[in-house]
Amino acid sequence: xxxxxxxxxxxxxxxxxxxxxxxxxxxxxxxxxxxxxxxxxxxxxxxxxxxxxxxxxxxxxxxxxxxxxxxxxxxxxxxxxxxxxxxxxxxxxxxxxxxxxxxxxxxxxxxxxxxxxxxxxxxxxxxxxxxxxxxxxxxxxxxxxxxxxxxxxxxxxxxxxxxxxxxxxxxxxxxxxxxxxxxxxxxxxxxxxxxxxxxxxxxxxxxxxxxxxxxxxxxxxxxxxxxxxxxxxxxxxxxxxxxxxxxxxxxxxxxxxxxxxxxxxxxxxxxxxxxxxxxxxxxxxxxxxxxxxxxxxxxxxxxxxxxxxxxxxxxxxxxxxxxxxxxxxxxxxxxxxxxxxxxxxxxxxxxxxxxxxxxxxxxxxxxxxxxxxxxxxxxxxxxxxxxxxxxxxxxxxxxxxxxxxxxxxxxxxxxxxxxxxxxxxxxxxxxxxxxxxxxxxxxxxxxxxxxxxxxxxxxxxxxxxxxxxxxxxxxxxxxxxxxxxxxxxxxxxxxxxxxxxxxxxxxxxxxxxxxxxxxxxxxxxxxxxxxxxxxxxxxxxxxxxxxxxxxxxxxxxxxxxxxxxxxxxxxxxxxxxxxxxxxxxxxxxxxxxxxxxxxxxxxxxxxxxxxxxxxxxxxxxxxxxxxxxxxxxxxxxxxxxxxxxxxxxxxxxxxxxxxxxxxxxxxxxxxxxxxxxxxxxxxxxxxxxxxxxxxxxxxxxxxxxxxxxxxxxxxxxxxxxxxxxxxxxxxxxxxxxxxxxxxxxxxxxxxxxxxxxxxxxxxxxxxxxxxxxxxxxxxxxxxxxxxxxxxxxxxxxxxxxxxxxxxxxxxxxxxxxxxxxxxxxxxxxxxxx
Numbered sequence: 001x002x003x004x005x006x007x008x009x010x011x012x013x014x015x016x017x018x019x020x021x022x023x024x025x026x027x028x029x030x031x032x033x034x035x036x037x038x039x040x041x042x043x044x045x046x047x048x049x050x051x052x053x054x055x056x057x058x059x060x061x062x063x064x065x066x067x068x069x070x071x072x073x074x075x076x077x078x079x080x081x082x083x084x085x086x087x088x089x090x091x092x093x094x095x096x097x098x099x100x101x102x103x104x105x106x107x108x109x110x111x112x113x114x115x116x117x118x119x120x121x122x123x124x125x126x127x128x129x130x131x132x133x134x135x136x137x138x139x140x141x142x143x144x145x146x147x148x149x150x151x152x153x154x155x156x157x158x159x160x161x162x163x164x165x166x167x168x169x170x171x172x173x174x175x176x177x178x179x180x181x182x183x184x185x186x187x188x189x190x191x192x193x194x195x196x197x198x199x200x201x202x203x204x205x206x207x208x209x210x211x212x213x214x215x216x217x218x219x220x221x222x223x224x225x226x227x228x229x230x231x232x233x234x235x236x237x238x239x240x241x242x243x244x245x246x247x248x249x250x251x252x253x254x255x256x257x258x259x260x261x262x263x264x265x266x267x268x269x270x271x272x273x274x275x276x277x278x279x280x281x282x283x284x285x286x287x288x289x290x291x292x293x294x295x296x297x298x299x300x301x302x303x304x305x306x307x308x309x310x311x312x313x314x315x316x317x318x319x320x321x322x323x324x325x326x327x328x329x330x331x332x333x334x335x336x337x338x339x340x341x342x343x344x345x346x347x348x349x350x351x352x353x354x355x356x357x358x359x360x361x362x363x364x365x366x367x368x369x370x371x372x373x374x375x376x377x378x379x380x381x382x383x384x385x386x387x388x389x390x391x392x393x394x395x396x397x398x399x400x401x402x403x404x405x406x407x408x409x410x411x412x413x414x415x416x417x418x419x420x421x422x423x424x425x426x427x428x429x430x431x432x433x434x435x436x437x438x439x440x441x442x443x444x445x446x447x448x449x450x451x452x453x454x455x456x457x458x459x460x461x462x463x464x465x466x467x468x469x470x471x472x473x474x475x476x477x478x479x480x481x482x483x484x485x486x487x488x489x490x491x492x493x494x495x496x497x498x499x500x501x502x503x504x505x506x507x508x509x510x511x512x513x514x515x516x517x518x519x520x521x522x523x524x525x526x527x528x529x530x531x532x533x534x535x536x537x538x539x540x541x542x543x544x545x546x547x548x549x550x551x552x553x554x555x556x557x558x559x560x561x562x563x564x565x566x567x568x569x570x571x572x573x574x575x576x577x578x579x580x581x582x583x584x585x586x587x588x589x590x591x592x593x594x595x596x597x598x599x600x601x602x603x604x605x606x607x608x609x610x611x612x613x614x615x616x617x618x619x620x621x622x623x624x625x626x627x628x629x630x631x632x633x634x635x636x637x638x639x640x641x642x643x644x645x646x647x648x649x650x651x652x653x654x655x656x657x658x659x660x661x662x663x664x665x666x667x668x669x670x671x672x673x674x675x676x677x678x679x680x681x682x683x684x685x686x687x688x689x690x691x692x693x694x695x696x697x698x699x700x701x702x703x704x705x706x707x708x709x710x711x712x713x714x715x716x717x718x719x720x721x722x723x724x725x726x727x728x729x730x731x732x733x734x735x736x737x738x739x740x741x742x743x744x745x746x747x748x749x750x751x752x753x754x755x756x757x758x759x760x761x762x763x764x765x766x767x768x769x770x771x772x773x774x775x776x777x778x779x780x781x782x783x784x785x786x787x788x789x790x791x792x793x794x795x796x797x798x799x800x801x802x803x804x805x806x807x808x809x810x811x812x813x814x815x816x817x818x819x820x821x822x823x824x825x826x827x828x829x830x831x832x833x
Contacts, residue, residue, distance in 0.1 A: 008162065015158075019151055023144065030143050031111050034136035038078060038113065042131050045076040046118050049127060053084070057125055060088045069093035072129075080132045086125035101134050103141035113137055172200045179207060188215040261357045262345065265315055267291050270354065279338070279361060281331030296357060299327040299335055307342075314344045314355050325366065328359070337363040379453040381431060382438035390452035390460055394512035397450070397464050401505050408505040409463035409472045412519035413441070413483075416497045416531040418457040425494070432489045433496060440482050460516070469504070469536075476500060476534045484532070497532035499523060504536065529553065555601050556610050558588055559617065565589050566621050567788035570798070571639075571759065574769050575778040579798055581637035581672070583781060584622040585788045586614070606643055615646040616659065619671075623663040625791050626670055632795055639672040639702060647675055648686060653693045660697070668698035674725065676704050684718055691720050702759070706747060716754060724751045728762020728782065735767055748776050 049072055056064040069082045070093045083092040113133040120127040175192060182190045191211065192204035259276035263269050272280075272287045272295070280287070282295045292311060298304040303326050310321040324339035340359035344352045377389040385393070394410075401408040415437065422430035434457065441459055445451040450462040461479075466472055480500070486493040501523025503515045510518075522537035529535065530553070558564060568582040588596040605611050618640055626638045646652065660668055673694065675687075691701055702723040726747050734741040744760070751758035760772050763782035772780060786797060 008159075011158070011162070015155060022151075023147070026147060027110060027140070027144060030140045031113060034133075034140050035113055038131070038133050038136040039116070041076050041078065042116055042118060042129070045072055045079060046120060046129060048072070048075065049082070049129070050120055050122065053122055053125075053127065057086055057123055060086070062088055062091070066091055066093070076131075077135050078131045078133060079129060081128075081130040083128045083130075084125060085128075086122075102138045107141055108137065111137060111140060113140075168197065169199075172196065172203060176203060176207065179211075183211055183214075188218065258358050258360045261287075261292065261296060262354055263292050263311075263357070264354045265352065267293070267311060267315070267355075269295060276359075279328060279330065279336065279359070281334075292355075292357065296340075296359075297329045299329040303327070310342055311355060314342055315352060317344065317352055324362070336361050337366045379438075382435055382453050384438050384442065384459070385450070385452040387452070387454050390450075390454070391512065393450050393452075394462065394516075397462050398505060398510075398512050398515070401464060402507060404465075405507060406464070407466040407468070407472070408515075409466055409475075410503045410505065410515045410519045411461040411463065411476070411534075412501045412503075412516070412523045413437075413459040413461065413498050414500075414523055414527070415457040416499055416527075418496070421494065421496065425489075429489045429494065433487045433494060436487050437483065437496075437498075440485075441479075444479050444482060460519075472502065472504065472536075476502070480532075480534065499526040499531045500534035501526055502534055502536045551601075551604050552608065552610070555588075555605050558590075558601075559610065559613055563589050563591070564614065564617060565595075565790070566618065566625070567790060568625075568638075568794050569781055569788040570786045570794075570801075571637075571779060571781045572785045573778055574773055574780060579633075579801065580635070580779065581639065582794065583639045583674070584618060584625075584641075586618060586641075602643075607645060609645075611643045612646045612649065615643055616655065619656070619659050620662065623659065623666050623671065627663050627666050629795070630665065630670075632798075637670050637672050637700075639674050641674045641704065644676065647673075647690065652690055656694065656699075657697070669700065672700045672702055672723070674702045674704040688718055688720060695720060695722075716750065721756060723757040723759055726758065726760040726777070728760075731760045731762040731768060731772070731782070732764060735771060741771075744772070744777075745775050752776065 049068065052068050053065060056068060065084060065086075069084060069091055072082050073079055073093055073095050079095065081092060081094050084090070113136050115133070116131040118129045118131075120129075179190050179192050188211065191208045194201050194204045194208070196204075259279050260271070260273045261269055261276050262271045269287050269290055269292060272282070272284050277283055277287070280295050280297075282290075287295050293304065293308055296307070298307060303323075306323070310318075310323075314321065320341060320343040322339075322341045326338055326340065327335045328338045329335045338359045339362055340357060342355060342357045345354040345356055346352055377385060379386045397408055415433070418430065418433070421433065434453075437457075437459065438451075438453060441451045441461060445461065449464070452460050454460055463472060463475055466475075480498065483496075483498045487496055488494075501519045501521065503518035503522060505515055518537040522535045525537075526533050526535035565587050567585045567587050569585060570579045571581045571583065572578075573580050586598045586602070588598075588601055590596045602611070602614075605614070622638050622640050626636065629636055649655075660666075660671075695701070700722040701720070702725050703719065703721045704725045705727040706724045724747060726744055730740045730743045730747075734744050748758050750756075757779065758777050759779035759781065760768075760777050761781050763769055763772065763780040764784045766784065768782070768784060769780055772778075786801075789797060
């Protein structure tokens with residue numbers, strides 16, 4: 001087939017695609033229009049019948065109704081049936097069978113037009129109209145059929161023209177083929193007549209010009225052939241001599257232990273000995289004649305470029321080239337390390353005739369050297385850098401820290417009680433633990449930090465490019481958590497902790513050895529203060545850190561020695577004049593200092609697990625006391641403050657359930673937990689989940705110190721608190737500071753808007769209580785009611801508490817509706833109180 005003949009198929013596909021798309025769109029458009037008319041006319045006849053049937057139905061005129069239904073068939077040709085059910089009976093008008101539709105039956109499948117039915121309710125009568133879209137389908141079919149006839153005529157015209165073009169080209173190609181065959185047969189004088197279409201004339205002219213030039217070339221070639229025949233005879237003496245020399249060279253190359261490849265001046269391979277064939281993977285039969293860089297392939301692009309550049313210089317008369325440690329990739333994609341020498345092959349007169357490349361496999365030698373180098377700088381067991389490698393890197397990091405003025409932290413790690421584990425569980429388990437520790441340290445170090453093993457269970461981690469000490473603390477907290485995870489050895493979990501000594505280089509003249517000694521001293525401090533911790537060596541801060549650790553140790557000892565006690569502060573419902581509960585407040589009964597307030601010792605341990613032990617002790621002690629007080633008042637609720645670290649533990653709810661189970665006589669709804677608003681916002685989703693789980697047990701929640709944190713409507717909406725506790729800093733000054741009064745009023749309004757209870761702390765006078773009641777807050781606590789007291793003084797105080805006429809008088813005052821504006825007399829609401 002010629003090119004034009006081949007066009008028939010794509011042209012047909014194009015026509016079919018365009019026609020298909022056109023008729024699809026046409027069918028869609030025509031169907032949409034026909035359907036619109038069909039539905040509109042159906043609606044019109046429905047409306048007509050609704051209007052005309054009403055009077056006849058009113059008088060139940062059956063004849064008029066029947067005439068109206070029959071007349072509807074004449075109004076709308078698509079209406080096939082009209083049925084009316086009314087109190088007087090049933091009427092229907094049916095269209096006689098219509099003529100055969102104009103469209104073929106298969107056409108219905110391509111049109112969405114379908115039978116329609118409409119039902120109309122008329123004063124107790126039901127009218128049902130059925131429509132057949134025969135007319136609409138006939139209209140669509142006529143439009144499609146007319147366009148199809150036009151399209152068919154267009155296609156026939158197009159293909160007729162294509163056929164004429166093909167016949168003309170066929171005649172032209174036949175003349176060209178005949179002339180070409182005659183020319184190939186030796187008739188070099190043949191020419192095509194220049195006539196016919198423009199294409200035919202141009203083709204004939206091109207052929208004639210080509211034939212004329214080829215005829216001239218053939219004549220010249222015949223003359224050259226005669227000259228070459230004489231020269232060929234002379235060359236065949238010379239070739240025999242070269243073949244003898246070549247055979248001698250090939251025998252010599254085959255006997256050499258190194259790989260040898262020779263090339264001509266163009267870089268094409270002449271010979272390749274057996275060793276070279278093995279290393280490159282190319283047999284001589286295929287390598288001969290290929291270019292050197294196609295057979296001798298260096299996997300490094302720079303090495304390959306250097307080879308090509310060196311060979312080009314050798315062909316130009318350059319000196320010998322020697323290169324080592326190159327990766328050669330053979331034909332199968334495997335690599336080996338080689339060293340090679342390239343030189344020129346010269347005639348006795350010094351002219352370059354080609355090149356010789358000699359190379360050898362040095363993979364094993366290089367691997368041995370790399371292994372020796374690696375072992376000299378790495379720990380065999382863990383694979384981490386050893387003390388030698390650390391010394392080199394250490395000096396570099398100290399110099400960089402000095403130059404760029406940033407902190408460098410030197411962290412010396414030692415596993416706690418590792419010797420005991422090694423002795424009791426065996427050296428194999430100990431080695432496995434060391435490898436897992438090294439792996440965790442290596443993962444933490446990444447590309448930025450540097451970790452090494454000094455020996456035994458000692459590791460060093462360098463943390464460069466740090467901005468402040470807080471960054472070191474953060475890194476240590478993450479790393480200590482990673483090292484504290486169980487180590488799985490032979491299917492068993494082994495618990496192991498680590499102690500860390502940290503020395504910080506701050507730009508002074510300390511050497512790497514001095515920093516490592518300081519880290520070792522800090523490690524010793526970490527060991528003697530309880531292990532499983534990190535300790536800083538810092539000339540300025542070391543004493544402070546030691547004091548802080550000592551105080552933390554003292555608090556921990558106080559917990560174990562049962563020196564903590566609870567005081568209780570009453571909560572008063574001022575309007576009812578009764579005590580509704582107590583808040584449990586922690587104190588330390590110090591053997592030397594006496595009663596110590598919580599702010600003197602809780603901040604020291606609030607970020608450690610000691611705060612968890614204290615929190616659970618408080619919960620047990622408060623529930624134990626509430627159990628004994630229930631005989632006095634069964635409605636008291638005790639509120640307990642929970643620290644953020646304790647409350648946000650993953651097992652808080654489960655541990656709380658266990659504590660509640662120890663006091664089965666105390667209902668959970670008698671316990672209220674107070675959490676600081678600021679601590680709840682650190683992970684609000686997690687805190688909300690814990691609060692909901694506790695509330696499911698019956699426990700209520702109060703947001704303590706509300707208004708002092710980052711209060712917002714969204715936080716208040718998301719935290720399912722039961723009570724807002726107004727901070728005493730606002731309550732104490734609200735009688736003299738209008739801003740504080742507004743804040744208190746705003747908190748009370750928020751609580752009321754969200755349906756929450758509200759209690760104010762810091763109530764010191766009757767006037768404070770009176771103002772709070774007028775603002776809408778009835779629950780208070782503070783020195784104006786009672787100071788915190790030991791548990792054994794509570795019941796006697798409650799028995800003697802006078803609910804006082806002043807509270808009752810304050811309760812009789814009307815509530816303040818607004819804090820803004822002034823009354824008619826010109827005195828502000830604040831001034832009236």
